[in-house]
Amino acid sequence: MKEALKKAAEAIAAAESLAISCHVSPDGDALGSALGLAHAAAAQGKPAVVSFGTPFVVPPTLEFLDLGPLVPPKEFPEEPAVMVVFDVGSFDRLVELGSSAKRAGTLVVVDHHVTNEGFGDVQVIDGSVAASGQLAVYLLDELGWEIDERVATCLLTAIVTDTGRFQYSATSPETLRVAARLVEAGARPEEIGQAVYESVAFGYLKASSVVLGRAELEEDLGLVWSWIGHGDLAATGVRYEDLDGLIDDIRIAREAGVAALLKQVDKGWKVSLRSRGAVDVGSIAVAHGGGGHHNASGFTSELPREEVIESIRAGLR
Numbered sequence: 371m372k373e374a375l376k377k378a379a380e381a382i383a384a385a386e387s388l389a390i391s392c393h394v395s396p397d398g399d400a401l402g403s404a405l406g407l408a409h410a411a412a413a414q415g416k417p418a419v420v421s422f423g424t425p426f427v428v429p430p431t432l433e434f435l436d437l438g439p440l441v442p443p444k445e446f447p448e449e450p451a452v453m454v455v456f457d458v459g460s461f462d463r464l465v466e467l468g469s470s471a472k473r474a475g476t477l478v479v480v481d482h483h484v485t486n487e488g489f490g491d492v493q494v495i496d497g498s499v500a501a502s503g504q505l506a507v508y509l510l511d512e513l514g515w516e517i518d519e520r521v522a523t524c525l526l527t528a529i530v531t532d533t534g535r536f537q538y539s540a541t542s543p544e545t546l547r548v549a550a551r552l553v554e555a556g557a558r559p560e561e562i563g564q565a566v567y568e569s570v571a572f573g574y575l576k577a578s579s580v581v582l583g584r585a586e587l588e589e590d591l592g593l594v595w596s597w598i599g600h601g602d603l604a605a606t607g608v609r610y611e612d613l614d615g616l617i618d619d620i621r622i623a624r625e626a627g628v629a630a631l632l633k634q635v636d637k638g639w640k641v642s643l644r645s646r647g648a649v650d651v652g653s654i655a656v657a658h659g660g661g662g663h664h665n666a667s668g669f670t671s672e673l674p675r676e677e678v679i680e681s682i683r684a685g686l687r
Contacts, residue, residue: 371508374494379512381452381476381492382411388418389450389470390439393463396422397614398531398566400457401432403480403506406524407454408439410515421446423465429611434565435527436520449473457502459486459661480505482532485652485661500540503528507548519556526557531566539647539665570615573608580606581616581631585623591686592627592649596620597675599634610635617642630682638672643682654685 382388388411392400401422408418420439428437443466447453453474458481461468471477471490479490482505484497499505503525510517517525529549533541536549553559577598585596603610610633621629621644628649632639641658643651645665652667658681660669671678 371494371496374492375508375512377492378454378478378480378494378509381478382454382509383513385416385452385476387451388416389447389453389474390418390420390456391446391453391458391464391467391471392420392422392456393458394423394465395425395427395611396429396432396457398432399501399503399528401428402435402524402526402528402531403456403502404454405435405437405439406503406506406521406528407456407509409436409524410510410513410517410521412439413518413521414515419446421467423463423467427609427611429614430571431566431569431614432527434561435524443467446470449475451475452478454478454480455490456480456506457483459483461489480509483661483663485656485667498540500538500542500545501529501532503532504545504548507551517552517555522552522555522557523562526552526559527562527566530559530562535563535567540663567615571608571612573606574612574615576606577602577608577613578616578619582619585620587623587625588683589625591683592625593630593683593686594620594623594626594628595630595632595679595682597632597634597639610640617644628686630679632675632678634675635670638670639675639678640668640670641678641682642668649686654682657685 390404392404404420408420411418419441421441477490478492480494482499486495580602581596587594617631627646629644631642645651650664652662652664655662655667655669658669
């Protein structure tokens, strides 16, 4: 890791400008890390842009971040000299920006997923770290760049969201030390907490009632699952970007070691998986072409809903 951070810092420091991306449908860790590096670069007089693949929609819970460096995919450099990607396990997770990544003079990959395929020219990958935002802090340290309040807010958002407010098993004493540094730099935990966890569209309450009403418990497998479809979104007046918290609404059932939520997309289903620790849901996701962690992962499938659930059951047997 030390050598990888050194190589990444050398490439970034030598670049006249930076093109920064993260995975499609970004969560707080992906977008927060990307924005954090972009703002830190700008403070050093180094132009930087951030983008992610289509659908190009910022989750409402992350709109409080300073989105100044963000540009739509069509404005992203086609052949960047140096491109940095966060929280991305493979080229396909970049969607149309994957072509820019393949044409980049140097591609730096910063990720904490054990399922990362190991692509890119410089790989700052550590599956033992709680969030890509934590690796971003180490990268800025290696660069010797200042972490001001704006950068700290982005990176603390990254860490808070990917540790589930510091309650997931990957949270280590070092994770908390890094978070403390970011608070000292000006990040406000109450601002992040309110924006990410205490602010939803009213329609979310209706959508949650639909998901909870459909929840099924399969005690023999320790599985609780539910689903939400296109018609439900129309009826409740919410967007899929508003629904990231739904998996947490069903995972709290004490009888369930594993929770699964299926959200209907244009072609099939987007599946979120959570585990209390005994089951490696990351391996289930990988078997379906997805990825993630031992306790939190996901994948997409074009199979009918019942076949998707049956495939998850098979992974638990």
